Each structure stands twice: as C-alpha cells, then as structure tokens.
Amino acid sequence: MFQIDKRQLKNFDFILLLIIFLINICGILAIYSASYDMSDGTFDAYYKKQILWFGIGILAFLFFSAVSYKRWIEYAYILYVLGIILLILVLIIGHVGMGAQRWINIGGFRLQPSEIFKIIFVIILAYNFRDLSENNLTIIDIIKKSLILLPPFLLIFLQPDLGTAVIFLAVWGMVLLYRGVTKWTFIISLFTFILSMPFLWFNLKEYQKNRVLTFLNPERDPFGSGYHVIQSKVAIGSGGMFGKGFLQGTQTHLKFLPERHTDFIFSLINEEFGLIGGSIILLLFILLIYRIIQNAIETSEPTAKILCIAVASVTFFQVFVNSAMTVSLMPVVGIPMPFVSYGGSSMITFMAMMGLVNSAKMRKFNSPSEY
Amino acid sequence: MLFRKLEDKINLIYNKKSVVFFAFLLAGFFIIFLRLLYLQIINYDKYKKIADNNRIRVVRVKADRGFIYDRNDNIIVKNKPSYNLYLVREDIEDKNNLLNLINQKIPIDKELIEKRLKKAYYYQEVLAYRGLTFEELSYFSENIEDLQGVNIKLDPVRDYLDSTSMSHIIGYLGETTEQDLKTKQNYFAGDLIGKTGVEYFYEDILRGKDGKKFVEVDSLGQTINTIEFQPPVNGKSLRLSVDYRLQKFAQKLFGNKRGSIVVEDIQTGELILLFSSPTYDLNEFIPYITEENWDKLIKDNKKPLLNRAIESHYPPGSIFKILMALIGLKEKAITPDSKFFCNGKLEFGNYEYKCWKTAGHGDVDLKKGISESCDVYFYNLGLQLGIDKISEYAKRFKLGEYTNVDIPNEKKGVFPNRDWKKNAFNQIWFPGETIIASIGQGYISVTPIQLVNMFAGIFNGGKILKPHIVKSIIDDNEEILTKTEVYDYITIPEKIKKSILDGMTEAVYGRHGTSYRARVESITVAGKTGTAQVVSLKKTEKYDDDKIPEKYRDHSWFAAVFPAEQPQYALIAMVEHGGSGSQSAAALAGAIINKMVDLKYVSD
Numbered sequence: 001m002f003q004i005d006k007r008q009l010k011n012f013d014f015i016l017l018l019i020i021f022l023i024n025i026c027g028i029l030a031i032y033s034a035s036y037d038m039s040d041g042t043f044d045a046y047y048k049k050q051i052l053w054f055g056i057g058i059l060a061f062l063f064f065s066a067v068s069y070k071r072w073i074e075y076a077y078i079l080y081v082l083g084i085i086l087l088i089l090v091l092i093i094g095h096v097g098m099g100a101q102r103w104i105n106i107g108g109f110r111l112q113p114s115e116i117f118k119i120i121f122v123i124i125l126a127y128n129f130r131d132l133s134e135n136n137l138t139i140i141d142i143i144k145k146s147l148i149l150l151p152p153f154l155l156i157f158l159q160p161d162l163g164t165a166v167i168f169l170a171v172w173g174m175v176l177l178y179r180g181v182t183k184w185t186f187i188i189s190l191f192t193f194i195l196s197m198p199f200l201w202f203n204l205k206e207y208q209k210n211r212v213l214t215f216l217n218p219e220r221d222p223f224g225s226g227y228h229v230i231q232s233k234v235a236i237g238s239g240g241m242f243g244k245g246f247l248q249g250t251q252t253h254l255k256f257l258p259e260r261h262t263d264f265i266f267s268l269i270n271e272e273f274g275l276i277g278g279s280i281i282l283l284l285f286i287l288l289i290y291r292i293i294q295n296a297i298e299t300s301e302p303t304a305k306i307l308c309i310a311v312a313s314v315t316f317f318q319v320f321v322n323s324a325m326t327v328s329l330m331p332v333v334g335i336p337m338p339f340v341s342y343g344g345s346s347m348i349t350f351m352a353m354m355g356l357v358n359s360a361k362m363r364k365f366n367s368p369s370e371y
Numbered sequence: 372m373l374f375r376k377l378e379d380k381i382n383l384i385y386n387k388k389s390v391v392f393f394a395f396l397l398a399g400f401f402i403i404f405l406r407l408l409y410l411q412i413i414n415y416d417k418y419k420k421i422a423d424n425n426r427i428r429v430v431r432v433k434a435d436r437g438f439i440y441d442r443n444d445n446i447i448v449k450n451k452p453s454y455n456l457y458l459v460r461e462d463i464e465d466k467n468n469l470l471n472l473i474n475q476k477i478p479i480d481k482e483l484i485e486k487r488l489k490k491a492y493y494y495q496e497v498l499a500y501r502g503l504t505f506e507e508l509s510y511f512s513e514n515i516e517d518l519q520g521v522n523i524k525l526d527p528v529r530d531y532l533d534s535t536s537m538s539h540i541i542g543y544l545g546e547t548t549e550q551d552l553k554t555k556q557n558y559f560a561g562d563l564i565g566k567t568g569v570e571y572f573y574e575d576i577l578r579g580k581d582g583k584k585f586v587e588v589d590s591l592g593q594t595i596n597t598i599e600f601q602p603p604v605n606g607k608s609l610r611l612s613v614d615y616r617l618q619k620f621a622q623k624l625f626g627n628k629r630g631s632i633v634v635e636d637i638q639t640g641e642l643i644l645l646f647s648s649p650t651y652d653l654n655e656f657i658p659y660i661t662e663e664n665w666d667k668l669i670k671d672n673k674k675p676l677l678n679r680a681i682e683s684h685y686p687p688g689s690i691f692k693i694l695m696a697l698i699g700l701k702e703k704a705i706t707p708d709s710k711f712f713c714n715g716k717l718e719f720g721n722y723e724y725k726c727w728k729t730a731g732h733g734d735v736d737l738k739k740g741i742s743e744s745c746d747v748y749f750y751n752l753g754l755q756l757g758i759d760k761i762s763e764y765a766k767r768f769k770l771g772e773y774t775n776v777d778i779p780n781e782k783k784g785v786f787p788n789r790d791w792k793k794n795a796f797n798q799i800w801f802p803g804e805t806i807i808a809s810i811g812q813g814y815i816s817v818t819p820i821q822l823v824n825m826f827a828g829i830f831n832g833g834k835i836l837k838p839h840i841v842k843s844i845i846d847d848n849e850e851i852l853t854k855t856e857v858y859d860y861i862t863i864p865e866k867i868k869k870s871i872l873d874g875m876t877e878a879v880y881g882r883h884g885t886s887y888r889a890r891v892e893s894i895t896v897a898g899k900t901g902t903a904q905v906v907s908l909k910k911t912e913k914y915d916d917d918k919i920p921e922k923y924r925d926h927s928w929f930a931a932v933f934p935a936e937q938p939q940y941a942l943i944a945m946v947e948h949g950g951s952g953s954q955s956a957a958a959l960a961g962a963i964i965n966k967m968v969d970l971k972y973v974s975d
Contacts, residue, residue: 238415320400
C-alpha cells in the first residue's frame with residue numbers, strides 16, 4: 001500500500017505544507033478571538049478543538065500523501081458508490097439541524113457525508129476526465145459526463161444544502177471547461193443554464209428564496225436573514241486598513257455578528273486585522289492555489305492533472321463563496337472557508353485533498369503509460 | 372517517440388489551459404479584494420461610525436390593528452393601550468436573578484420566557500408580560516436602572532364596544548403558536564394573532580405591516596435617540612354587515628337558551644344578524660386569558676365558544692319541506708293543486724310512517740301541506756321524486772356543503788345520497804329512508820347558515836349566494852365593498868315562488884297554521900316551523916314538552932322570509948331543546964322581525 005522511495009520523498013511538497021500551516025495558524029488565531037467572550041473575559045473551547053482537528057488533519061495529509069493517488073483512482077467507482085450510499089443514508093437517518101438533514105451521528109461524532117464526498121468527487125472527476133485527447137467535448141459528451149455529477153448534486157440539494165450542491169456543480173463545470181468544449185456547446189450550455197434558473201428557483205425552500213431576495217435587498221428583512229449581511233458589512237467596513245486589533249473587534253465581540261467562528265470568520269479577520277489581514281488571507285489562498293496548479297503543470301499524467309485542477313477548484317470556490325457572502329456579494333449560504341472556519345469535517349476533507357495533491361506531486365515523474 | 376511527441380503536445384495545451392485557469396481564479400480573488408477595498412477604505416467612515424455607535428439597534432414598530440365597525444358606523448372593536456414588559460437577551464447580566472426580581476412583582480412564566488430568549492434574534496425584544504397595571508408600570512419605570520435588560524413598551528390590545536353580544540363574529544386574539552411562527556412571515560413569539568371569527572379570517576387585512584426604527588440606546592438598553600424611522604402601514608378596518616342593535620337584542624331574547632339566529636339579505640348575501648347563544652366575554656382575553664378562565668371556557672358543557680350558527684348541525688325537520696315543495700314544483704311532480712290524502716299515516720313496505728297529526732289532514736294540497744306541515748303529503752312527494760333528485764337539489768343549495776362564509780371553523784354537516792350511504796355504512800339506499808328524508812329527518816344534518824342561505828336562494832329568484840359577514844374593507848377613506856358571489860343559478864319562476872310563499876304565509880296567519888307565534892303587527896311574514904328530534908318519541912303520543920327533561924326535548928326551528936309580498940330577508944332561528952318549532956324559535960323570530968321593523972329595515 002505504501003510505496004515510498006527516495007525519489008518520492010525528494011519531491012514531497014514542503015512549500016504546499018508550509019502554506020497550509022500558515023493559513024491554519026491564521027484560522028486558529030481568528031477562532032481564538034472568536035471564542036473570546038468580551039463581557040466576562042472567558043474563552044469557549046472552539047480554538048482548542050480546532051487545534052486538535054488540525055493535528056488530525058496533518059495525519060490525514062500524510063496518509064493521503066503516502067498512498068499513491070492512483071490507488072484511489074483505480075477504485076474510483078467503488079468509492080463513488082459508497083459515497084452515494086452515505087448521501088442517501090443521511091437523508092434517511094440523518095440528524096436534522098437548522099432545517100436541514102446533513103449529518104450522521106456516529107458515536108458522538110457528527111459525520112457530514114457531503115464533506116467527505118468532496119474527496120471522492122475530485123477522485124471520480126480525475127478518473128472520468130482522464131482522456132485528455134485533443135478534440136473538444138460536444139453536448140452528448142457533456143451529458144455523459146454529467147451522469148457522475150447529478151446523483152450527488154441532487155442528493156445534497158435535497159438535504160437541503162444549496163451552497164454545497166452548487167460547489168459540486170461549479171467544480172464539475174470548471175473541470176469540464178478545462179478539458180475543453182466546442183464553441184457551440186459552450187453557448188448552448190450557457191443558454192440552457194440560464195433557462196433552468198426559474199426552474200431552480202421554484203424548487204428552492206422558502207428560506208432559501210428569502211436569502212436570495214434578502215441578498216438583493218438586505219434591508220428587506222433586517223431582523224431575519226438580512227441581519228447577518230448588514231452586521232458583517234459593518235464589521236468588515238469598520239476594520240479599515242489596519243483593523244481594530246487582535247481581540248478588539250467590537251462588532252464581533254459584542255455579539256452583533258452571529259456565526260463568527262464558522263461561516264463569518266472572514267468578517268472577524270477583516271474587523272480585527274483590517275484590509276491588510278483580509279488581503280493576507282486572500283494572498284495565502286492565491287499561493288496555495290498557485291502551488292496546486294503548478295503541480296498540475298509539472299505532472300504529465302492525466303489523472304494527476306485533473307485531480308489538481310479539481311482540488312484547486314473546490315478550494316477556490318469555497319474561499320470565494322464564503323468571502324463573497326461576508327462582503328455581501330453573494331447570498332448567505334453555509335459554506336465554510338477552508339482551514340479557517342471552525343469545523344472538523346471540513347478540516348479533514350481539505351487536508352485529505354491537499355494530501356492527494358502532494359501524492360501527485362511526489363509521483364510526478366510517473367509517465368502516463370504507467371497508469 | 373511518437374507517443375512522447377503526442378504527450379508533449381497535450382501537455383503544452385493543458386499547461387496553457389492551467390495558466391488561463393489560474394488567471395481566472397485570480398480574477399475571482401481580485402473581485403473580493405476590490406470589494407474589501409470598497410468597504411474598508413472608501414466606506415470606512417460610514418461603517419466606522421455605525422460600529423462606534425454600535426448601540427444602534429433596529430426596533431420593530433408594530434402596525435396598529437384595524438378597527439371593526441358594524442353596518443351603521445358603530446365602532447365595535449378599536450384599540451386601547453396596554454403596557455407590556457419586554458426583555459433583551461444581550462442586555463441581561465444575570466438572567467435568573469432578573470427573572471426572580473420581576474417575578475416578585477408580577478407572575479411571569481419563567482420557562483416560556485427562557486425558551487423565547489434562547490430563540491430570540493440579536494437584540495430582539497422578547498415579550499415577558501402583557502398588561503402591566505398602572506402600579507406595576509410605575510414600579511418598573513422607577514426601578515429600570517436595576518433591571519438591566521427590561522424594556523417597557525406600549526402595545527395596544529383590543530377594546531370592545533360590547534364584549535359579549537358579538538363574540539362569535541369578532542373572535543378573540545391570542546399569542547402566536549409555534550406553528551404560526553413556522554408558517555407565517557414576520558410574526559414573532561408573543562405577537563397577537565386572530566384565533567377565531569373575523570379577527571382570524573381577515574388577519575392579513577387587519578394586521579397591517581410593521582415598520583422599523585433605527586434607534587440609539589444607552590448602556591442600559593434604553594432608547595435615547597431615533598436615527599431613522601420607517602413608519603408601519605396600519606391595518607385596514609372592516610365594516611361588518613351585521614347590525615349591532617340586532618345582535619344586542621338577540622342576546623337579550625335568548626337569555627339562557629341555547630341556539631342561534633341568523634338573518635340574511637337575500638339579494639346580497641349580507642348577514643344582518645348572526646347570534647349564537649350562549650356567548651362568551653371577549654374581555655377575558657384582554658390582555659391575555661388566564662389558564663383558569665380558559666379551562667372554565669372549554670370545560671363549560673354549554674360550549675360557549677361554539678358558534679352554533681355555523682359550527683353546529685342538526686336535522687332541519689319540517690323546515691326542509693320548503694325545499695321539497697320547490698323541487699316538486701320545479702320537477703313538475705306536483706302542481707300547487709295536486710292533492711294527497713292523509714289519514715294520519717303512510718304505509719310503505721312493512722312500515723307505517725306516521726303524520727304528526729294522528730287523526731290525519733284529509734285531502735291536502737300544497738298550501739295546506741306547508742301551512743299545517745302535513746308529513747304524509749311530503750312522504751308521497753318524496754317517493755315520487757326519489758332521493759337522487761332531492762339530494763341533487765340539496766347539494767346545489769349547499770345543504771351539507773360549506774357555504775364558505777367569512778368566519779372560520781364552519782362545519783359541513785351531512786346531506787345523504789346513495790354514494791354517501793355506500794361510504795358510510797356500505798349499504799344501499801332504502802326507499803324508506805327517502806320517506807324520512809322528505810320531512811328533514813334521518814341522516815340529514817345541516818347548519819343554520821346553510822338553511823338561511825337556502826331560503827335566500829329560493830326567494831331571490833334562484834341565486835345561490837355566498838353569505839358574508841364583512842360588508843366592506845376600509846382603506847384610507849376608500850371603502851371597498853365585498854362583492855356578492857353567486858355559486859349557482861336555479862331558475863325559479865315567479866309562480867312557484869308565489870305558491871310556496873302562500874303556504875308559508877298561511878302557516879303564520881292561517882287558522883290551523885303552525886307558526887302563529889311569529890306574527891308581527893305591521894308587516895306580513897311567511898314562515899315555517901321545524902322540529903328536530905333529539906330522541907325518537909312516538910309521534911302518536913302527546914307529550915307535554917314541559918314534562919320532558921330538557922336534554923331530551925326536541926330542537927326548535929323556525930324559518931321566515933319577509934316581507935311576504937316581496938321578500939328581502941331570510942331568517943333562521945334555532946333553539947336547542949326548545950321543544951317544537953312553533954314554540955320558542957317562532958316567538959324569537961317574531962320578536963327579531965318586529966325589531967327589524969322598528970329599525971326600519973322593512974316597512975309596510
């Protein structure tokens with residue numbers, strides 16, 4: 001199972017790991033601040049738990065680095081089927097929280113199958129799109145390729161977890177474009193997508209519609225879903241260039257801002273560290289994604305290329321959607337910021353995916369013929 | 372070698388694509404960066420100011436609930452101030468201590484408040500107590516500095532012109548339930564919402580739309596300054612079609628009796644009177660109903676909360692003969708002159724179906740059949756028509772169907788037909804059951820409002836209307852009348868209407884008429900009594916009503932249309948256990964009609 005030789009160790013991506021470390025340190029500091037209760041000076045245990053999750057994440061990273069990514073790709077369909085079963089299971093026996101059914105309780109631990117499925121998804125994409133021949137994909141090809149997208153997309157949509165479902169769609173779309181489509185296919189697909197919007201709208205839950213409407217006009221519901229957006233904007237805007245200082249964020253600490261350790265952690269960073277702090281986070285993610293794409297370029301093995309592109313896409317979309325929502329560029333959806341938002345499932349998922357990228361990097365000298 | 376070359380080419384293409392891909396993602400990050408720049412640098416001053424004044428809160432400004440008028444401009448329901456105690460979670464320092472402090476002065480439901488506080492939005496005001504007395508109000512106002520987290524606010528409650536005579540129409544308000552909060556928008560825990568009556572039915576119209584205020588608060592959470600105000604849109608008012616004076620009068624007439632009385636304008640479907648007895652006191656719900664009072668209300672075996680005019684159904688008894696007459700004439704089964712012979716009973720199969728008059732009525736034509744309420748006449752007519760015809764007409768007249776009157780909780784009752792019996796008992800329909808149904812007994816069970824609406828339909832020329840109790844909605848000086856809705860149209864020639872009216876007039880004024888108690892002095896009334904059996908007593912034996920225990924006494928019905936020359940109103944009176952129709956219900960109806968003459972509704 002573990003096939004490690006010296007050549008592989010030489011290619012171990014320490015820079016990737018370093019960037020991940022830096023992002024995590026920022027995250028832990030932010031969660032530490034979010035755990036701080038200004039009124040009585042006490043701390044919640046969130047940051048301690050996050051450090052623990054990070055530790056477990058490192059193990060996941062090393063494990064996925066050590067195992068050849070090709071192993072996973074060989075068993076892509078088995079993994080896929082198992083993942084789909086988990087997603088169906090969550091709809092049947094899942095734990096209901098905040099109006100959605102997203103978790104399965106396993107001995108006190110809450111497993112979020114849609115998070116785990118992200119790992120499976122990048123693997124199945126790598127397998128499914130591995131044929132990098134030159135001719136571009138036609139409509140028929142796209143329909144065939146969408147067969148792997150639709151089951152997880154619909155199952156997650158039903159939970160309902162619109163945000164995560166859209167991430168899957170977007171990542172699939174990015175890989176599809178990367179693989180290349182004909183011009184007409186692109187135009188027709190875009191057209192179909194736009195036409196399907198009303199259909200999508202009527203299938204949204206009432207609260208989801210409200211979020212979208214509130215996004216378009218936050219003043220519409222200042223007590224309900226508009227509250228988050230207004231408070232988040234105030235927190236970020238009042239941070240200014242340099243921020244109010246560590247543990248000094250008045251908006252976040254006076255409990256004006258809800259969910260400040262999870263979905264709105266980016267608002268806290270911007271309030272306490274200002275534009276500088278926010279930009280540093282963005283910059284670190286740019287570096288991370290740059291590093292992943294560099295790996296995609298260096299390897300000439302098709303599945304590794306797609307794998308890296310898919311991981312870069314997931315990372316990008318989650319960072320983008322999360323930060324866009326805190327700065328009121330998108331409706332509020334429950335998408336965490338990778339490594340920065342508090343949460344175990346997300347941490348392990350992303351560390352595992354980075355492990356996959358590292359695994360590809362360590363084996364970049366493998367030629368396609370070896371697959 | 373060739374393979375190597377191909378691979379190089381593919382790598383070249385995809386490496387180029389990778390660069391484009393990265394550039395695309397970079398653009399995404401750049402958008403976020405620009406947005407941060409916009410918020411943190413360009414709009415810094417604005418957000419800084421808001422954050423510095425982070426004691427600015429958004430406060431809901433409740434809209435005033437609309438008033439309710441009667442048809443003559445009497446204000447039946449308006450609002451009066453009530454002082455409520457609210458809590459703000461974020462301002463509270465020691466919740467237990469605070470709740471205990473408050474509890475020393477007023478009885479609060481700590482468990483409920485804690486639940487609400489937990490669910491509350493940030494800085495949302497959570498209702499803790501409704502209706503502070505002046506003494507309590509001054510106590511809390513004086514000690515507000517020691518009670519951090521407490522807000523006292525004026526929140527209007529209903530103020531009734533008469534808290535009993537119109538309770539079933541108006542309905543009471545109560546706090547929103549969990550279900551309300553889930554299904555309705557913009558309601559919060561502790562909000563008042565219509566639970567019954569027009570308060571429930573017209574909730575959306577009466578309620579209006581809440582406004583909001585951005586206010587600055589001091590360290591105690593008390594408002595010191597209003598920064599921005601978006602005014603609420605107050606609720607619209609309702610004008611009822613009922614006449615308060617008649618309601619009041621009906622209440623007096625009923626006294627301790629149970630039952631209901633309804634008067635409908637036969638052309639418009641407006642309900643001029645809708646009274647159900649016994650009634651209850653709406654003031655018991657102000658500012659909130661105590662558990663004790665509520666228990667008393669729902670456990671009262673007189674069922675005061677029940678709106679007997681629309682929620683109770685009974686066999687209509689002989690009143691139903693009027694519809695039978697109409698069907699007979701319409702279907703040409705009889706003419707007004709057709710005669711049936713009554714010797715006191717009808718033998719059919721192995722059974723004898725008795726007439727209420729043991730000695731028999733002799734030769735009976737339509738006029739006599741109606742005025743003396745001969746059962747044998749209608750037994751014969753029923754057998755000629757058959758249940759299918761009868762139930763078809765009954766359905767069109769909405770007997771055993773919802774009339775969809777604009778008060779909630781209407782019940783349907785039953786009007787049987789073959790399918791209904793098949794479903795209910797898995798049995799075929801027996802002709803004997805048609806005989807029983809012909810005099811309004813058996814499985815038939817209808818509400819007073821269905822009957823009054825049926826009479827309206829028969830005497831307005833065949834328009835089956837949707838009855839309504841709200842005459843108009845009043846909105847900023849504009850009054851929008853409720854449209855008269857017509858469900859169905861049955862052509863009823865003037866001749867047929869006249870023949871039935873003749874019979875009904877004879878019932879009131881004839882020598883042998885059953886309805887003489889409904890006579891009034893200045894106008895002519897056409898009427899029909901009915902008696903709904905509660906237990907099967909042998910019709911042959913004469914019982915003195917006063918000697919039967921009340922709960923075994925029959926229900927007493929009376930239907931009237933007036934003035935008989937050109938009917939304008941239909942009336943149904945029903946007295947539960949009132950004995951035969953000719954007694955209590957007819958007398959009640961007569962008094963109401965007299966009052967309506969006094970009030971100039973009708974004149975000779």
